[in-house]
Amino acid sequence: MSKAGIVEKDNKTDKAADQQLVRLTYSQKVILACVVVLTAIIFLWSVRSILQPFVWAVVVAYVLSPLVDWLSWKARLSRIWVVAALYVVVLGLVAWALYSLVPALFSELRDLRENYPQFIESLQNILAAQPLAFVGITLDLTILDDALNEAARQLPSTAFHAVTQAVEIFGKGFLFLVATFYLLHDGARIINGIIRLVPESYQPETRRLILRVNNVLGSYIRGQIFLVVLMSTVTWVVVGGILHLRFALLVSLMTGVLELFPLVGPVAAGAVAVSIGLFQINDFGWPSWVFALVLAGVYTVLRYSEDYLVIPNVIGRVVELHPLMIIFALVCGAVLGGVLGMLIAVPMAAVVKVIGRYIHAKLTY
Structure with missing residues (x-):
């Protein structure tokens, strides 16, 4: 049997199955909808730790989608080619920005790390030389002093912890790129699919x-x-x-x-x-x-x-x-x-x- 014949047969089977479904009452539909929504919320909450790249993908898709629409209409090209070309351009600009800015940024971060203890010491000396008072009550700076010392001690470990997360960041970055691509290419189709789930009226x-x-x-x-x-x-x-x-x-x-x-x-x-x-x-x-x-x-x-x-x-x-x-x-x-x-x-x-x-x-x- 040809592929077209198989598809036609499957469509007829699906329509026949739809006609055999038990019709729900209005209250049953409301209850079912509430259960589905509640289940979706619970599921999303349970996997919230991995949602970050998908949220950023939605944000970027919102930003770039009008540009993709305009380029696809202006250049009379398939949407997938426009998205692919846009990826090349945007990733190239990001690479250029990183190449240009990252050395200067790391230099400032290194300078900040080297001068951070002196900054803390200067602030502590100022606070010790001129006690702070509020409505006549001298404030106890012991807690602030301990917090500043703890911040100074935690700075190297914080930097080390950031390095250990490189693999996780790479994985999330890959998910972000894939999700953004599909949202830009199939965004309208996804929305239309959601609308078709709603009763026709x-x-x-x-x-x-x-x-x-x-x-x-x-x-x-x-x-x-x-x-x-x-x-x-x-x-x-x-x-x-x-x-x-x-x-x-x-x-x-x-x-x-x-x-x-x-x-x-x-x-x-x-x-x-x-x-x-x-x-x-x-x-x-x-x-x-x-x-x-x-x-x-x-x-x-x-x-x-x-x-x-x-x-x-x-x-x-x-x-x-x-x-x-x-x-x-x-x-x-x-x-x-x-x-x-x-x-x-x-x-x-x-x-x-x-x-x-x-x-x-x-x-x-």
Whole structure:
């Protein structure tokens, strides 16, 4: 029998089997759906330790998918060839960036490690010479002193631990590349397959809901990546090129990455830069506290420029979340998933809000 005949026979068999299925009542369908969703949640939670490369694959697919669509339409090429060419270009750019930046970054990390004990000693001397007091009560610095000493002792072991994880990182990187490739190539097919699982009468609504979620996630992710690149570049130019802050490359990269954590990230980045400035002999002959104040002013200006100029025009108000809700989402993400949980907390909260609006509209219709 030919292959076409076998396929036709299988299709007829599947249709006949579908017609023999027992029809469920509405309540049975609801119970079955709840059981399936609950089982999926429990399964994902049990394997959450291996989800990280797949989450990053979804993020990158959201960023690159519009570009793949445009190139496929413009060049009139199959999507698989566009994705393959894009992989070659992106991986080449990443390799070039690593070749250009990694030596300087490792040099700064080595310098930081060599000067870390002196930094700790200077901070301890300042704290010992000028006791801190709050509302008339002198603060006991023993705990802080012990914490600083422990941090200094843990630095070499932390670096060694990072080296031992190289194999795990390589494996996750491979999974990330494979998952991203398939999401870019088959993303639309996967979404259509999910929609086909919904009863036919609900498919148009489901498609519109997925489109809304896609718009929110896509806008947020692309906007955040733009902010990371922008803030890293601007910070490196200002604090490195103009103010000549030590470890400028490391500080600027950290500033960009911390943009992924709304509200708390920029504050933490500014605090690190100011702390380094306090213990650096600057090129302008300023007292250390003046240099630290200048750095604080720079980060304040960057923060307000980002809030009032960049974010409204680049990201807009796609998430439409109150700052208190953002803080709550970040705390929940940190408790449930650590750093990765914090990274996805805000976009997930925005998705929950979109779905909540849909459910509210259905209940009040």
